[in-house]
Amino acid sequence: MNQELNRETIEQAYRYMLTARKLDERLAQLYRAGDIFGGVFLGKGQEALSVSVGMALRKGDIYAPLIRDGAGRLAFGETVLDALRNCLGSPLGPMRARDGNVHRGRPREGCMAMISHLGASISVVNGALMAKRMKGESGFMGAACIGEGATSTGAFHEALNQAAIEKLPLLLVVANNQYAYSTPTTMQFACKKLTDKAVGYGVTAHEVDGTDLESCWNTLQSAARKAREGEGPQLIVAELLRLCGHGEHDDAHYVTDDMKQSNVGKDCMELARTLMTSQHGFSDQELQEWETSTQKDINHSISIVKQEGGPDPYTHSWNPLATRELNEQANGIAK
C-alpha cells in the first residue's frame, strides 16, 4: 500500500527537510569558523528526494545513504546529535572519531556507514537483503543512494546486475544533481537519460522531478511497494541540482547560470513550503515557528557536542581486528 502525502506525513517530511537544511547551514558556519576537521558536504537541494527515500523505509530495512542524505538519515532514525558528533569528531559519535563528516552509520540498525568509493555501498545492501532472505525474513527492503557520477563505476554495474539476478527488493536511488564534483553530465554518460540504463539490467525505472516533494514522495512510495511485493530492483532517477559546492571548500563556480535558472535549479525547500501553505493548510507563522525551534534545538546540540571534546590518542584502542589476540602489536603506540 502506498502511503499518502497527507497533512500528517507532509508535516513529518517537511520537519526532517527543515532540520537537515538548518543543520547543513550550521555545519557550513562551523566549517568556516574552523571547528570542523576535514570537509563538510551538504545536501542542499536534495532534501525532498532524500526524505522521500528515508520515509519509504521502515525499521528493519537497510539504508545506504550518500553524502547528501541528511534528511533521509533523520527520517530513518538518525539523531541530530549523532550527525553533529560525527562532524565535530566527538568520541561519543557513531564512528567514535575514527571516521568523520558524512561517513557515519549504525550498521546494526540497518544504516550502512559509507566508504568514499562511489557505488561500493550498493552490493553491501544487496548482501544484507540476501541474508535477510536466507534467514527467512519477509517484507523488507533496502535503499542505496548514489549520484549520477557513481553510475559510471564498475561497482554500480556489478551490483545492479547482481540485484537484478537475485531479484532483490532494492531501491537504487540516483540523485542526478548535474555535477559530479565539477564534471557535467555530458562527460559522465552518453545515454539520453539514466533511466535508459534500466532495460539493460532488466529492472524497472522511475523518473522523477527531484525538486518536487510530492512527486518524489509518490514515486518512492510506488517503487517501494513494487520492491516489497517482489517485483525486483527499482531504479529511481531524480533530476535536481546541487545547490552548493561538492563540499564547502568548493565555490561551484562551474555551475552555469542557465542551469541555476532551469527547472532543476529550483529549491525543493521553497517548493515544499508553498505546498505546505497552499495545499495543506499550514500557516507561514507556523512554519516560521518550526524554523526557530529547529534552529534552537540544533544550537543546543552543538553546545553539548562541543563540550565532549575530541578523542584521546593515548587511551584509544588501536586494534583493527575484532579477534583481540590476533592484532599485531607492531606499532609502538599500540598496547
Added chain:
Amino acid sequence: MSITYLEAIREAQAYLLKNDPRVYIYGQDVGAFGGAFKATKNLATEFPGRVIDAPISEDAMIGSAVGAAIEGLRPIIEVQFADFSTVGFNQMVNQAATLFWRTEVPCPITLRLPSGGTSGGGPFHSQCLESIYAHFPGLIVCTPATVEDAYSMLIESVTLDDPVVFCEHKYLYFHLKAKSLPQEALPIGKARIAREGRDMTIVTYSAMVHECLEAAKEMAQDGIQIEVVDLRTVKPIDTDTIIASVARTGRLLCVAEEWPWGGVNAEVISRVVAEGFNLLDAPPQRINAKDTPIPYHPRLWSVHRPTAQSIIAASRHLLRI
C-alpha cells in the same frame, strides 16, 4: 583411505555448512557445477540454497558478503583464481577490512583464493597475493601448507569474527595427501616447526614449505641440519617462533613464491633484523619468484619460482657467508 588438500577444503566447508546455519558459499560456478576445482562438489545438493552461483562480479560478490556479515551471516566467497580477486580488491580492503574499526560491527567473511603457480598457468592464473592483502590493517591472511591446516584453518577462519583471506595453493590441491582429517590443530597466528635443525633456519609458507623440506632432506645427506618454519598465517606473523628458531641456528633464509618487493620475506627479515640482530651469524637471505609476470611455458615457469634446487643453492651460500 587418504584425503587430498582440495578434498580437505571441501570437507571443511561441508562441516561448516552442516554445523553453522549462518554459513553460505557464494562464487562463480560453485553451485551445481561444484566449482572450477570441485572444492564445492555436491555441496549445493547437500545444502540447498546455501551454495550460490555468482555472476562474474568479484566486487559485488565481496561487497554483498560484507552486507550479509552485517546481518549476522558468515559468508565464504570463492574467487575462481586469486588473480581475479583484484577486481574485488576495493571491497575487501576498504569495506571489509575497515568495518570493525569504523563501526565496531565485526565482519566475519572468508575470501577463498586459489593461489600460486601450476605448470602452464601463466600470468593471470598463478599469482600469490598474500602480501598485498596483508598490507591492509583489519585482515587476517592464512596460507596453509598441509592437508591438515587446509582443513582446520579454513574452519577456524570462518569461525573468526574478522575478514580472512584464505590463500589455498593450487599446486597442492591434488598432489598433497594425508591419511585422515585432523582432530586438533594449532590456532591461526601460530607458526609450526616443520622440520628441526641446528645449522640454519628457513622461514616459508604454503607450497614452498614442501620445496624447502625437500631441500632440507637433501642437505641432510651432507650433514647439514636445516630448521624449516612454516608460518601458516602471514598476518599476523608469529615473530616469536621465528626469532626463537634464529636464536638456535644463527642463520636465516626466507623463501616465498610471491614477488620480492615488499613481501612476506621482506617483513620477516625486517623483524628479525630489528628484534634479533645479535642472534644472526650471517646476513639474512631471501628467495622469491623472479620479479616478472609469471611465465606460461613450463620450462620458463620451472625456474621462475623458487625450487628445492634454488633453495639448496641459496642455503649453501648462506652457510658460507
